[in-house]
Every structure is written in structure tokens, then in C-alpha cells.
Amino acid sequence: MESKTDQFRGYLKRFVELTDPEWQALEKELTFRTLPKKRFLVQQGQRTKELYFLVQGAARLYYEKDGDEKTTYFFFENNLLGDYLGCLAGQPSAMSIQTLEDCELIAFRYETLTALYEQFPVYQIFGRKLAEYLFMGLDMRLAELLTLTPEERYLKFISTSIKRKIIERIPQQYIASYLGITPVSLSRIRRRIADS
Amino acid sequence: MESKTDQFRGYLKRFVELTDPEWQALEKELTFRTLPKKRFLVQQGQRTKELYFLVQGAARLYYEKDGDEKTTYFFFENNLLGDYLGCLAGQPSAMSIQTLEDCELIAFRYETLTALYEQFPVYQIFGRKLAEYLFMGLDMRLAELLTLTPEERYLKFISTSIKRKIIERIPQQYIASYLGITPVSLSRIRRRIADS
DNA sequence: CTGATTTATTAACTTATGTAAAGAATTTTA
DNA sequence: TAAAATTCTTTACATAAGTTAATAAATCAG
Structure with missing residues (x-):
């Protein structure tokens, strides 16, 4: 039976191979959460400094405008989620992320990630590949919407x-x-x- | 008077500070181009392996679908352009980039960039910041379109x-x-x- | 299990956008 | 500079999507 941290480590393999010490440097900063359905992971207008790995469950990302909600993305188990833009730009979140099901999460601070960039070259590569991966997803989504x-x-x-x-x-x-x-x-x- | 390469080096300062040897490793791989108005830098369906820095001029990015064109982005002097998605994914281009004015460009191979990632840690950082920057641009554009x-x-x-x-x-x-x-x-x- | 709540469908109506085509204005180029 | 080409605006018409409201269906909670 695979543990939650193993599942996360397995996910990271998509991007980079981590040695045990490299992995442990991140692992010791992880915290576990459970969140019932319909709760918020990110709230529009607030600063978040955490990112999450979704172990189990589902969530949606939406923007609120003039009282109604525009859902722009869905997340499922085995994926990262959070206000990456807000973390990068150091700005309050422009959107909310709400659970659609009861969720099990692994949380880590964005600062933990940036600190790892400095400590281990492999995390620098991870950071690049993560950003590239997210860029690709958005670029394809934008193309679909416009064409x-x-x-x-x-x-x-x-x-x-x-x-x-x-x-x-x-x-x-x-x-x-x-x-x-x-x-x-x-x-x-x-x-x-x-x-x- | 600032040379074209100086202009490009100045642009890179947005992301990272390069030492002279680090910069020269890239500089020696640069090639210069001029392209008249209405010409193509990237053609839908073809593989491009080059990225460009626009020294002077303007261009648009568009998708062709059912015989008509959907323009999704504009580029002006002092910016990078090219089929970054295609380079990352190793796929033929899903879109075209056409000059809107006579353009002066600096070209470099995507492989040059990935080689620099291996040679100099600072380019690894550059690669991450570039992807983050492009991600932020797309994320905001997508939010605008949907809201x-x-x-x-x-x-x-x-x-x-x-x-x-x-x-x-x-x-x-x-x-x-x-x-x-x-x-x-x-x-x-x-x-x-x-x-x- | 049953009533309450939420979600999805349908209908009627309004409105903004798409399409096609013509004319006006602007830009290009010979 | 004048003719040609391109671009922009306008009109008329068709259509898909928005809005509101009512009903039907599905889901949730006690």
C-alpha cells in the first residue's frame, strides 16, 4: 500500500528524479490536510502562500464577477493546485479554489519551494519544468477557447x-x-x- | 548607441544577472535576421526549433481554423517570441507568427538554451523565470477572456x-x-x- | 424514507454577435 | 499622384446565446 507521501514523490518523478536527501528536505516540510466538500482552499482577494498536492478528491477554480462565478479549471487526485500566480506575483488571489468532494491534501509553503531552489539544483530544474508544464496547459486551453x-x-x-x-x-x-x-x-x- | 546584442542582454536582466562569460556563451550562438512585413516567423504545422528576440517591429500570433484566422497575441520590440510550446513539447506548431511590420530579430536555437541550462546554473534560473513569466501572462489573459x-x-x-x-x-x-x-x-x- | 434543497431542463423572450454584401475610408504601390 | 488593394463601417438578416421563470429530476440531510 502506497503512502500519501509516496504518492506525492511518485508525482514529482514526472519532472525530476530526487535522491533521498533531496526528497527528505521537502518531505519534512509537508503537512497533511483533509477538507470537506464545498470548502475553500484559496479565497479570492486573500493572500495564499501555500501550494497543495491533491491526494484524493476534486476541486474547481473559479473567478467571481458581478455576483456570479466563472469556473475555469478542475483538479483531481494526483495533481498540484493552488494560487501559483499569486505566489509568483506576490499578490492576493484573483480567484477561489473550492473542493467539489471531500479532499485529502498535502500542503507546503511556496517559500519552502523557493528555498529548495537555492539549496538543490534539482529543485531549480523542477521549478522550471513545473512552470513549463503549467504554461503548456494554459496555452492549449487558451487555443481551444479562441478557436x-x-x-x-x-x-x-x-x-x-x-x-x-x-x-x-x-x-x-x-x-x-x-x-x-x-x-x-x-x-x-x-x-x-x-x-x- | 546601444547595439542589438546589448538590447537583448538588457532584456535578459529582467530575469537574471549574467556574468560576461555566461553571456558570451549565449551571444556566440545568436544570429541576426531582418524580415519584411507580412512574412512568417513560425508556420502552423511546421516544426520550429528557434526562438527570437524582437529588436524592432511587430508581429502577431494566430491560429488558422476553417479558413479563417484567430489572432491571439501581439508582439513588439524588446520581447521574446516563437513557438515556445512547440519547442517544449517537441511538436509541430499549432499556430503561425506573422510580422505586422518590417522586423529586426535575433534568433537562437531552442537547443542552445537547453544546453545552457546544463552548463550554467544561472540559465536554469532564467529558464524557470521565463516559463513563470509566460505562465503569468497566459493566466491573466485567460482570466480576462473568461470573466x-x-x-x-x-x-x-x-x-x-x-x-x-x-x-x-x-x-x-x-x-x-x-x-x-x-x-x-x-x-x-x-x-x-x-x-x- | 421522506421532505427539503440543489441541479438540470425546458420555454418564452430579448439581445448581442455572426454572416454576407455594399460602400466609405485608408493605405499601399507603381 | 493616381489607381489598386486593403481595411473599416454600415446595413439587413439569421442565429446562437443570455435572461428569467417554471417545471422536472436528482441529491442531500434529518
């Missing part, structure tokens, strides 16, 4: 998420928001697709 | 670009595309704003 119609985005979304059984874990309204449309509009699109 | 209406995006665009006299260098149709709308729609928005 596909809402209907095309929906079809693409289900085709990539159905395999990972993601879709049934996310309420429709958040998917609509993710696609840049209203829940009403998504209902109509689903109808159009079903009818054809 | 603002086309009219709000236009107002924001002119307020930030008017100072830098950028707006008069870009044809309206490309700005429309950047905002995610058609030129016709942008004309109407401009009319609405002027009337009110």
Missing part, C-alpha cells in the same frame, strides 16, 4: 474526460462555466447533439 | 495599449480577433462606446 465554438469545446471536453470518468464528478453548471457558456446554453447544446 | 465581456475586454485593451502607442500599429481586424469577436462586432462596440 473552437462552445459546442466543439463541449465535444472535446467529454471526449477527453469520459475516459477518466471525470465528467460524472462535476456538476453540469460548472462544466458550462468552464466552456464559457451558461448552464441553460449547455443544456441546449446537449439537446442538439442528442437529437442529431 | 470579461467583449466590450469590457476592448476597453481594457485600449486602456493598457494606448499608453504604449500600440493600438495604432495593429489593424482593427486583428484586435477584434484578439478580443474573440469579429471585426463587424468590434465596429459596433466602438460605435456604442462613442455614442454613449
Whole structure:
């Protein structure tokens, strides 16, 4: 049975190979959290200085504007999440991250990461690869938003998420928001697709 | 009078301080280009392995889809450009970059950069900061697209670009595309704003 | 299990945007 | 400088999406 820290260490292997001492330097700074459904990991307007690894559960990222919420991203187990932009820019968060299910998390301070950049060259590489990875995700998402119609985005979304059984874990309204449309509009699109 | 390489070295100071030997390792790999208006730096579907520093001029990034073009980004002097995603992912370019004016460029191979990562720790830091910088730009752009209406995006665009006299260098149709709308729609928005 | 709450669908109506085409204005270039 | 090409605006029409509200379905909590 794999422990939570093992799971996190395994995730980091996507980016770099860590020796035991390198890993332990990070490991000793980790803290564990559990968070029930519908709670906040990041709150718009507040400073966060922590990043998280999602051991189990799901969350969404959203912006609040004029009283309504625009969901722009989803997170599932085995991924990092948090206000990376806010940490980098040293600014209050422009968005909120809310759990969609009960979550198990590993938390670490952003400062821990930057301190590791100084102490171990391998973390410098990790930091670069992490930023590159996040850049790639955003670049592809932006391209989709600007080049596909809402209907095309929906079809693409289900085709990539159905395999990972993601879709049934996310309420429709958040998917609509993710696609840049209203829940009403998504209902109509689903109808159009079903009818054809 | 500042030389082109000095200009580039000055730009890099945003990210890291380079010693003379560190800088010279990069400098000796640089090549200079000039490119007339309306020419391509990157072509959708092709592999590029070069990145560029724009000494003088302007360019746009666009995706072609169903015969029409979606412009998603503009570049001006004193900035890096190129298919960074393609370089990272080792994939053919998903978009094109076309000059909007006659351009003066400094070119360098992406492999030169990754080789420098290995040779000098400072370039590892540069690589991280560059990716972080690009991530921040995309993250903010995505938030704008998903939370603002086309009219709000236009107002924001002119307020930030008017100072830098950028707006008069870009044809309206490309700005429309950047905002995610058609030129016709942008004309109407401009009319609405002027009337009110 | 059942009532309460949340979520999804549907309908009616409004509005903003897309499309196509024509004309005006601007820019390019020969 | 004048003709050609490109770009911008306007009009008319079609359509997809937003809004509001009502109903249906699913989920949650006691």
C-alpha cells in the first residue's frame, strides 16, 4: 500500500528524479490536510502562500464577477493546485479554489519551494519544468477557447474526460462555466447533439 | 548607441544577472535576421526549433481554423517570441507568427538554451523565470477572456495599449480577433462606446 | 424514507454577435 | 499622384446565446 507521501514523490518523478536527501528536505516540510466538500482552499482577494498536492478528491477554480462565478479549471487526485500566480506575483488571489468532494491534501509553503531552489539544483530544474508544464496547459486551453465554438469545446471536453470518468464528478453548471457558456446554453447544446 | 546584442542582454536582466562569460556563451550562438512585413516567423504545422528576440517591429500570433484566422497575441520590440510550446513539447506548431511590420530579430536555437541550462546554473534560473513569466501572462489573459465581456475586454485593451502607442500599429481586424469577436462586432462596440 | 434543497431542463423572450454584401475610408504601390 | 488593394463601417438578416421563470429530476440531510 502506497503512502500519501509516496504518492506525492511518485508525482514529482514526472519532472525530476530526487535522491533521498533531496526528497527528505521537502518531505519534512509537508503537512497533511483533509477538507470537506464545498470548502475553500484559496479565497479570492486573500493572500495564499501555500501550494497543495491533491491526494484524493476534486476541486474547481473559479473567478467571481458581478455576483456570479466563472469556473475555469478542475483538479483531481494526483495533481498540484493552488494560487501559483499569486505566489509568483506576490499578490492576493484573483480567484477561489473550492473542493467539489471531500479532499485529502498535502500542503507546503511556496517559500519552502523557493528555498529548495537555492539549496538543490534539482529543485531549480523542477521549478522550471513545473512552470513549463503549467504554461503548456494554459496555452492549449487558451487555443481551444479562441478557436473552437462552445459546442466543439463541449465535444472535446467529454471526449477527453469520459475516459477518466471525470465528467460524472462535476456538476453540469460548472462544466458550462468552464466552456464559457451558461448552464441553460449547455443544456441546449446537449439537446442538439442528442437529437442529431 | 546601444547595439542589438546589448538590447537583448538588457532584456535578459529582467530575469537574471549574467556574468560576461555566461553571456558570451549565449551571444556566440545568436544570429541576426531582418524580415519584411507580412512574412512568417513560425508556420502552423511546421516544426520550429528557434526562438527570437524582437529588436524592432511587430508581429502577431494566430491560429488558422476553417479558413479563417484567430489572432491571439501581439508582439513588439524588446520581447521574446516563437513557438515556445512547440519547442517544449517537441511538436509541430499549432499556430503561425506573422510580422505586422518590417522586423529586426535575433534568433537562437531552442537547443542552445537547453544546453545552457546544463552548463550554467544561472540559465536554469532564467529558464524557470521565463516559463513563470509566460505562465503569468497566459493566466491573466485567460482570466480576462473568461470573466470579461467583449466590450469590457476592448476597453481594457485600449486602456493598457494606448499608453504604449500600440493600438495604432495593429489593424482593427486583428484586435477584434484578439478580443474573440469579429471585426463587424468590434465596429459596433466602438460605435456604442462613442455614442454613449 | 421522506421532505427539503440543489441541479438540470425546458420555454418564452430579448439581445448581442455572426454572416454576407455594399460602400466609405485608408493605405499601399507603381 | 493616381489607381489598386486593403481595411473599416454600415446595413439587413439569421442565429446562437443570455435572461428569467417554471417545471422536472436528482441529491442531500434529518
